[in-house]
Amino acid sequence: MADKLRVGIVGAGGIAQGAHIPNYKKCGERVEIVAVADVAVDRAEACAKAHDIPHFFGSVDEMLSSAELDAVSICTPNKFHSVSTLAALKAGCHVLCEKPPAMTVAEAEEMAATAKAAGKYLTYGFHYRHSQEVETLKRFIRDGELGDIYAATAIALRRRGIPGWGVFTNKELQGGGPLIDIGVHMLDTALYLMGYPEPETVFGATYQKLGTREGVGMMGSWDWKNFSVEDMARGMIRFKNGASLVLESAFAANIGKSDEMQVKLMGDIGGAEVFPLEVYQEKHETLINATPAYMPQRNSYEVEVARFVDACLGGPAPISTPEQGVMLQRIINGLYDSAESGAPVKL
Template sequence: MMKKKVAIIGGGQIAENVHVAHYKTRDELEIVAVCGVNEESVKSFAERNGIPNYYTDAAEMYSIEKPDIVSVCTPNLFHFENVMQALENDCDVFCEKPPAIKADDARVMYETAIAKGKVLAYDFHHRFADDVTILKEKVDEGMLGDIYFVKVKALRRNGIPGWGSFTNKEIQGGGPLIDLGIHMLDAALYILGYPNIKKVTAKMFQKIGNKKSEGSFGKWDPTKFGVEDSLFSHIELENGSLLQLETSFALNIKEKSEMNVEFCGDQAGAIMFPAEIYTDEKGELVSLLKRETADSDRHSKSMSAFVNRCLGKNVMLADGKQGYAIQQLVEAIYQSAEKGESVTL
């Protein structure tokens, strides 16, 4: 079988430690090129990872290499143009989250992938954990009954990234919501079957990142801190259920980090990591399912699912349609927080 040719767009940590690392484990694939804006950096990336060719011009790369698969690992602002260019060159595309900065861009990406008959997937890797697979199965079986309240947490006490462009609103589109919260929202919505959203109400704050300059993820310039450092939202579903979202880069909480989702149904409750299902009988907590440790092998399972779909296997993906849906939600949350009023979807 002829190997599929893979190209990497963007030469950062996620490209090297996740995308390239996984592609190298697949005998069906061959990484032929990496493309980035800085020649010295992209050349070094290629040499470190044994990639034969490097480019600073994506059009030239597509013309010469003609890849079958493209990974987009650029800052958020450039996701749209890079995904569209890959699709227009008849490539299957795996893009880091978020899909884009604007919901309309995510819609165009989704529609283009459908029209081209190409795979478009996003690296919402938490949904690929065994814990999520187990909970999804039990929820679909009805073990929790009617789930009417969900609490989504993606919190850091002082974890503002001191590298890259994470504090630049123009390039990133926002702070913890679009970087962290979107991950846990996707996992929660996936378990619920990606239900329709009715209305969102949100409030965001910039209270710490513009004052402090160092945390557990390095140093940053507080005078250039342009994103929210915490955001809170109520999300009403069309079926009457409620999601409560809490997300932060910096927030004076006790725990260093909280990344989890809690589900409350009329028959039982559950927590995502590690997966646990429980109920109450006469005032006593009864465990119905309990994993001792959470599955940490999420990135590779997300990557594997994408590659398998490219090879023709019918596997679950965080696809273009769901990418568009969650981008609409994120955009509405930011709009509500900025306007100070609820936003109806």
């Protein structure tokens, strides 16, 4: 078993510099960040200088051919997740790819197949799975405290939270808006807690009501003249085991809260809301709401990166798998297809 992981970063934007690089550095002597690559080579150079990374490159291929690496973080716009991941896997690297897995189901399937053929880990940046709330509730579920979970709701809503930076409003580069960006987080969290049941049918609706006009931005000013994604997506998923999930996601919606990220679960023994954690049960002829008196808090990005490093160095395998990524991509693309056609889509 190796004692140090040599890491490369693909994409020198906010998620790389705000989440991946700092948390690799927290792993201390177990990790060496060797290189960073970005199509804007000046940005790669600035990132390397800011974080004391010895090498920078203008492409992922150049980095993979020039630097000795064991693992790679993919922090690019969604359009480039697949090509960057495939290149890294074929070069013999483990991969931590930011969410969503890809732009299409075919891309996600090829990524999963390539990881299996290469014998390398491929995991995705669903950091909410690593939060204390989700891990605690997962233990409740494993112990049967909720019973058969037959209904769920996943919510990722912002009142006026259209990102004023990056390419989040560019459909060509991202594949969509809030559904594929923030909605995917709560969708994955709900599916993970439900045991990732196999989807059967999805029905979706998307809206572009607020993003294409000038307005108040709580996350900076956005380019409303070139806003090409949905600003709201809603949907319902029915699973082969009979369970169902309702999803709401928006960058901009006329709601009371500035934002809400929430998963709600309903089982035949108990139910729960995750953020903050509260469990609902009926015991001793009494309806009970149970909330933690104390629960240690932690940075879920830090835990995600540390666990990826552990896995690459011979520890437990990542909890987010390529196969789950394929299933999630089927749901996302199915919801978009349904929204476009106006009809349910059978997966």
